[in-house]
Amino acid sequence: MKLLIVADVKGSEVRKPTLELFSQARRLGLSADALLIGAGIARQADTLAGQGAGTVYLAEDASLAAFDPSRYLALTQDAVQQSGGTQVWFSTSETSKALAPLLAARMEGGYISDALGLELDGDVTTVT
Numbered sequence: 001m002k003l004l005i006v007a008d009v010k011g012s013e014v015r016k017p018t019l020e021l022f023s024q025a026r027r028l029g030l031s032a033d034a035l036l037i038g039a040g041i042a043r044q045a046d047t048l049a050g051q052g053a054g055t056v057y058l059a060e061d062a063s064l065a066a067f068d069p070s071r072y073l074a075l076t077q078d079a080v081q082q083s084g085g086t087q088v089w090f091s092t093s094e095t096s097k098a099l100a101p102l103l104a105a106r107m108e109g110g111y112i113s114d115a116l117g118l119e120l121d122g123d124v125t126t127v128t
Contacts, residue, residue, distance in 0.1 A: 001052055001087060001120075001125075002031060002032075002033075002034070002057050002083065002085050002086050002087075003025055003030050003031065003079050003085055003088070003089055004032070004034070004035060004051070004057075004079055004080055004083045004085035004087075004088045004089070005018065005025065005032050005034050005035070005048075005077075005088075005089045005090075005111075006007050006024060006032050006034075006035045006037075006076060006088060006089070006090045006096065006099070007032070007034055007035060007036045007037070007044070007048060008090070008091045008093045008095065008096065009036065009037070009038045009044070011040075011046065012038065012040040012041050012043075012044070014036070014041075014044045014047055014048065015091065015093070015120055017091030017092065017093075018048075019047075019051055019072055019093050020049070020091070021091055022034075022051035022052050022053070023051075024118065025089075026050065028118065028120055030120075031054055032047040032053060032054065032089075033053055033054050033055040033056070033057065033079075033085065034051075034055075034056045034057065035056075035057045035075070035076060035079040036048060036056055036057070036058050036059070036060070036061070037059045037060075037068075037072055037075055037076075038059075038060065038064050038065060039060065039061060039062045039064055039065035040060070040065075041058075041060055042046040042058060042060050046088075047060055050058035051076035055083065056078055057079040057082065057083065059075045059079075062096070065110075067095050067098070067099075068078060069093075069098055069099065069102060072095070072099055073099060073102050073106060074101060076088070076099060076103050077103060077106055077107060080103070080107065086127055088100070088103060092114060097113065100113065101113075107124050112127050115118075115127045115128065116128055
């Protein structure tokens with residue numbers, strides 16, 4: 001299983017719930033890449049790499065400071081395809097609640113929101 005973790009950014013900072021997703025990935029022994037979208041955020045790529053992101057996909061532009069569903073969707077879909085991610089993880093935020101179901105529909109995948117836990121047993125994933 002390969003993860004793409006979409007960073008939740010407020011201003012130019014990665015929010016703590018994103019870092020918690022990386023902790024969960026490490027606990028489960030999963031490799032993860034990261035997607036970072038926004039304005040003035042390039043320096044946060046090092047933060048995500050330090051949390052275990054193998055590759056950080058960076059979309060940085062002043063026009064990305066405000067959430068634009070169609071642009072964020074296109075960027076996220078592109079990062080999923082480049083990373084080869086089989087699961088995309090988002091922390092809970094207004095942006096992710098809008099973006100994640102759009103991505104699932106676009107990529108014809110599943111969508112689970114507000115998960116509190118994840119356990120792996122071979123090919124079986126249990127989400128609570």
